[in-house]
Amino acid sequence: xxxxxxxxxxxxxxxxxxxxxxxxxxxxxxxxxxxxxxxxxxxxxxxxxxxxxxxxxxxxxxxxxxxxxxxxxxxxxxxxxxxxxxxxxxxxxxxxxxxxxxxxxxxxxxx
Amino acid sequence: xxxxxxxxxxxxxxxxxxxxxxxxxxxxxxxxxxxxxxxxxxxxxxxxxxxxxxxxxxxxxxxxxxxxxxxxxxxxxxxxxxxxxxxxxxxxxxxxxxxxxxxxxxxxxxxxx
Numbered sequence: 001x002x003x004x005x006x007x008x009x010x011x012x013x014x015x016x017x018x019x020x021x022x023x024x025x026x027x028x029x030x031x032x033x034x035x036x037x038x039x040x041x042x043x044x045x046x047x048x049x050x051x052x053x054x055x056x057x058x059x060x061x062x063x064x065x066x067x068x069x070x071x072x073x074x075x076x077x078x079x080x081x082x083x084x085x086x087x088x089x090x091x092x093x094x095x096x097x098x099x100x101x102x103x104x105x106x107x108x109x110x111x
Numbered sequence: 112x113x114x115x116x117x118x119x120x121x122x123x124x125x126x127x128x129x130x131x132x133x134x135x136x137x138x139x140x141x142x143x144x145x146x147x148x149x150x151x152x153x154x155x156x157x158x159x160x161x162x163x164x165x166x167x168x169x170x171x172x173x174x175x176x177x178x179x180x181x182x183x184x185x186x187x188x189x190x191x192x193x194x195x196x197x198x199x200x201x202x203x204x205x206x207x208x209x210x211x212x213x214x215x216x217x218x219x220x221x222x223x224x
């Protein structure tokens with residue numbers, strides 16, 4: 001089964017609202033990363049949070065990590081139409097040289 | 112100045128054919144990857160090379176053969192293409208391993224008819 005699972009699978013909000021996406025995982029991690037994918041494009045790295053960190057900010061993005069619950073959340077504040085994309089969490093597994101991606105949350109920002 | 116580039120962007124071919132996808136990165140990274148993204152957007156790692164050495168080989172049919180002539184290039188050759196191989200294939204690179212962020216190419220959409 002997959003390591004990372006995102007929730008919700010799809011989210012549609014109005015421009016200006018905040019968007020929250022969640023990611024749960026199963027095994028111990030070194031870090032957790034969030035990526036964005038616009039339609040028909042490659043993935044773009046957004047933010048990396050290490051297993052010993054609890055919260056990280058980058059511009060309008062805020063990521064939290066709770067290793068006791070094996071979960072993370074991505075908050076996008078003051079959403080814009082350009083934020084419309086799929087968002088993926090990816091876990092860097094302990095002792096493994098790879099990332100395992102979730103299935104993504106498809107975010108639609110309505111103008 | 113494209114960081115990770117792939118060619119071709121689109122590939123349409125018939126079952127049974129052999130095809131190759133090329134990837135190049137100009138970031139000076141040590142590690143390169145091939146991923147397959149299916150129609151449900153699920154992204155799964157296929158292979159990873161570190162300094163031209165294969166370090167990850169997931170459960171992938173042996174019809175798929177990666178080749179890394181140098182650490183800036185990672186190509187993917189697929190023999191005897193099947194309908195189920197239709198997907199988007201992404202190349203990515205990172206400084207080393209999973210502790211760093213990865214940089215993705217634009218993808219190659221492979222359609223097998």
